[in-house]
Amino acid sequence: MYLSQLWKFSRPHTIIGTSLSVFALYTIAIATTHSQISWLSIGQLAGAWIACILGNIYIVGLNQLYDVEIDRVNKPDLPLASGKLSINQGQWIVGVSGILAIAISLFLGKWLFATVALSLAIGTAYSLPPIRFKQYSLLAAICILTVRGCIVNLGLFLHFDRLFTGVDTVPPSIWVLTLFILVFTIAIALFKDVPDLEGDRQYQIETFTIVFGKLTVFNLTRWAITIAYLGTIASGILMPGSINTWFLAISHTGLLGFLWWRSQDIDLEQKESIADFYQFIWKLFFWEYLIFPIACFVN
Template sequence: MSQVSQPGFQASWFYSFWKFSRPHTIIGTSLSVLGLYLIALSLFSNLVQAQATTPILPLLGAWIACLCGNVYIVGLNQLEDVAIDKINKPHLPLASGEFSPATGKLIVAITGVLALLLAWLQGPFLLGMVGMSLAIGTAYSLPPIRLKRFPFWAALCIFSVRGSIVNLGLFLHFNWVLSAGGKTQNSAFLSIPSAVWLLTLFILVFTFAIAIFKDIPDMEGDLLYNIQTFTLKLGKQAVFNLALWVLTVCYVGMILVGSLRLAEVNSLFLVSTHLVALVWMWWQSRQVDLQDKSAIAGFYQFIWKLFFLEYLIFPIACLFA
């Protein structure tokens, strides 16, 4: 290959890898790592003040380990869903032929090993979180278990990882790091404040909505390959409405918590931002045509943007407390 074409080839490969990594999940993972780090700093600032500087390396290390785990999980799913993705998501690298199956397997193997190795080097809580996430992600996609075939178990896999395992595991890891590897204040680093439980509950319920909504634009391929989903069982409109009301419960719950001052957060900021997000969501939902696959996919990406936003809003509410 000539030197002239080499840069173009590299750019094309990295763009394909970016698509392979499923960018919306990469952004979500990155913000969750940053958000839990900021919450740990805000709630245990006394531990940080005892040190000369705020430690950044633990944040970077956890972020890279989680990104590797993310690529492993979404990559394994694509390896097992090539035929389905040719119908539902033909732009993905394996479905389009940009990546060969051998390339996909190599990427998945390398990122899986790196995720576990990096987590092991950084501490027990991060290793536990990454290990559990990879195990559930494997069970979700890989035969003979392949839990994604069953609506209940598929949803449980998604919201248990994104909702509880990631949030609690990351907070415990960062709290452990900030307490000098668990060597200070006895077992204080094992304490999980009400604000973290609140965020965990919010994300847990929120990701249930993501889990059921994601299959609405994929009905054709799921039906052809016998992947049972709530959309196939209940219909587009019912699942769309259910997801909207689940998200509404999330936001109303946050507004009530802020109004009643039930957590260590800035109540005014928490209430106002979640009220705006709730109104924005319903306004956007009124413009969705359920007969237009691109419109449904667009609203799905909008829900992910609300998910991203929460990992910015909530840590700020903690910092302003």
């Protein structure tokens, strides 16, 4: 029972996204440096994954600790909002996760430490009063896209690249992936509050949904993802030497078509339909961390 609540507390979709990013960037580092897998690199991969997962739990857990009342309206099934985990238990989970994330990353290397430390710092500023950037739609979006879009991709790749080559270099393929995730994260940041309109309005949290309305945010989300896909296709065509252009173009064109087909079914007046579409966006996010390493390997 406790483990199931801990799993809910960790926000599984973010855990999956973090895990895929770690494994994908490790794989891309192997492909771009033409390195061999070793026990040392596997140990570094495992350590980086654990540190990032613990950091993820710290960030989403801290957010829940300061959003209990809002979550009782928006997400009443979350462990703290439902009372299945106590505030004290939540504080212990968050505190231990944050300390272990910093300690493990500090031991494993400077780029991993920088990635984890910056992510935790921004995550803290996002949720913790008096700063609490999540109160302001633009600052909240900047926090999310900075961590997911820039810090994770560049920091983790540099960590693994240094392990394999001993130097700090970022190839064009990683810049393309980073830009894709950056734009895609804008879409996630835009749409994430659409299902939570009622509670955010009640507690005066300024979100894009409250400012612009559900339909506008929905359309902005679709076009942001469309730009991400089209930009990646174009980038692949312009740099054919470092990535499989055909695989990248075909896979992204297919996912782009799937996005527009799937978006026709959403009912913006039904919270369940909105939540389902939000999870669908996360699935598209997951797919990128599967597609991109393959495109690097089959080049």
